Amino acid sequence: MNRILALLAALMLGTGAVAHEFTIGTLQIVHPNMPTPFAGAKSAAGYMTLVNTGAEPDRLIGVTADFADMAMLHESTTDANGVATMAHVTALEIPAGETVALQPGGYHIMFMGLTQVPVEGDLLPVTLTFEKAGPVKVEFKVDPPGAGEKGHDQHGAAGGQDRQAPMPTAGMTVPKAITAVLTARFDTPEAPLTVEPVTVQGKVAVAGWSQDGRGGRALPHG
Numbered sequence: 001m002n003r004i005l006a007l008l009a010a011l012m013l014g015t016g017a018v019a020h021e022f023t024i025g026t027l028q029i030v031h032p033n034m035p036t037p038f039a040g041a042k043s044a045a046g047y048m049t050l051v052n053t054g055a056e057p058d059r060l061i062g063v064t065a066d067f068a069d070m071a072m073l074h075e076s077t078t079d080a081n082g083v084a085t086m087a088h089v090t091a092l093e094i095p096a097g098e099t100v101a102l103q104p105g106g107y108h109i110m111f112m113g114l115t116q117v118p119v120e121g122d123l124l125p126v127t128l129t130f131e132k133a134g135p136v137k138v139e140f141k142v143d144p145p146g147a148g149e150k151g152h153d154q155h156g157a158a159g160g161q162d163r164q165a166p167m168p169t170a171g172m173t174v175p176k177a178i179t180a181v182l183t184a185r186f187d188t189p190e191a192p193l194t195v196e197p198v199t200v201q202g203k204v205a206v207a208g209w210s211q212d213g214r215g216g217r218a219l220p221h222g
């Protein structure tokens with residue numbers, strides 16, 4: 001069943017996307033991909049489908065890539081008022097026997113501070129670390145620009161803009177990095193963004209924000 005889901009997920013990726021996959025233990029990593037970012041982009045989003053065919057849950061707890069200063073797991077959500085927010089997620093659970101999709105508008109890997117220009121067709125080496133299965137080297141395929149990039153633009157609280165502001169670099173603390181990401185993504189001269197102190201509680205980082213009379217908390221799921 002999961003095998004079929006994985007294949008379906010791979011097939012539904014659209015024209016031009018050729019599926020590939022990697023396996024470690026009972027985990028399948030189906031078609032890790034990055035839609036070609038805009039020219040001059042400082043960051044890019046990556047997607048994939050994770051299938052756990054085993055009897056035990058596992059968790060994605062780390063991402064590293066040589067082609068970016070920093071790679072992070074993000075979750076985009078849109079509330080009832082259509083306000084999009086994103087949050088840094090420190091771990092993503094893949095329950096036993098289930099499939100978790102990283103896709104536009106939801107979970108994604110964000111590669112920040114690109115140190116090389118991704119070109120369609122490239123296979124970019126990335127190391128994913130799972131809590132139980134351990135580290136696995138995969139290749140993110142650079143796919144045609146498409147829906148993925150549009151989905152990622154919805155990070156912009158002020159209407160989906162993506163200004164590609166400078167992204168934080170390695171060496172920052174997690175709270176500093178989150179504040180920098182929120183500010184870079186959402187702050188505009190017309191609607192200045194206030195990011196309240198980011199607190200890290202165990203494995204959960206909480207960022208409060210307010211902008212233009214609205215406010216909220218960017219909360220990763222635990």
Ligand SMILES: [Cu+2]
Nearest residue numbers: 074086108110
């Ligand atoms: Cu993101």
